[in-house]
Amino acid sequence: MSADERREAVLEAAMREFALGGLHGTSAEVIAARAGISQPYLFRLFGTKRELFLAVVDRVFDRMLRALQEAVEDGATLASLNRSYAAILSDREALLAQIQVFAACSDDEIRFRVRRRFAECYRCVENALDASEDEVRAFFANGMLQTVAAAMRLDELAGREPWARRVIMPPQ
Numbered sequence: 001m002s003a004d005e006r007r008e009a010v011l012e013a014a015m016r017e018f019a020l021g022g023l024h025g026t027s028a029e030v031i032a033a034r035a036g037i038s039q040p041y042l043f044r045l046f047g048t049k050r051e052l053f054l055a056v057v058d059r060v061f062d063r064m065l066r067a068l069q070e071a072v073e074d075g076a077t078l079a080s081l082n083r084s085y086a087a088i089l090s091d092r093e094a095l096l097a098q099i100q101v102f103a104a105c106s107d108d109e110i111r112f113r114v115r116r117r118f119a120e121c122y123r124c125v126e127n128a129l130d131a132s133e134d135e136v137r138a139f140f141a142n143g144m145l146q147t148v149a150a151a152m153r154l155d156e157l158a159g160r161e162p163w164a165r166r167v168i169m170p171p172q
Contacts, residue, residue, distance in 0.1 A: 007045050010035040015056045019096035023053050023104040053104065054113055060098045061117035063088055068124045076128040078139060085143050089150040099151055 001009070013035035017026045028049050032042040046052040064085075071084035089095055105111040126136050149155075149168050157164035 003045075006035075006037065010037065010042060010045055010052075011055055011059060014052050015059055015097045016093045018053060018056050018100050019093040022100045023049075023107070023110070028052075050107070050109065054110065056097060057101050057110060057113050057117065060094070060101050061114075061121065063094065064098075065117075065121050065124060068121055068128075072124065072128040076125075078129065078131060078135060081125060081129070081139060082142065086146060089146060092150075095147060095150050098147060 010031070014026075014031045017031045017034055020026070021030075026049075028042055029039050031052070032039040035042070042052070046055065067084040067088050068081060071080045074080060101110075101114055105114055122136070122140065125131075125139055129136065131139075145167065149164075154161075154164040154168050158168055159165075
């Protein structure tokens, strides 16, 4: 495996482990074991656990931005952006990683990176749509609601709990 391939495998393993334990609850040892490498090699690739987490932050936002940009390329509407965002909610561990990224914002360096990357996504939607500020804000608010609903697996309740069905119902 090349160094780039190994780095990619470590980043994927880190995203999966951070999704479950967050920044502070996940050890570098567990990430290294999942990636099939030694802990010293992990630190050779990423320097520190925080640097590895920041790389995960970038991966989470790269994925979100890519989904939004694909909707834009196909002629963005609020409905197409909602569908694109909904498609990224199907990967449970990536979804939980997204939530952990926001939860780690008590760390200044992480918060500044998350703000910058979120702003890229926000501007992408703003620039792509002929929509009001309220509509853009509502798109992101709904996205967060759908993220939380997917994390709670509300789809499992939708058949028997009307409130859950209303939460996961796509916006019109």
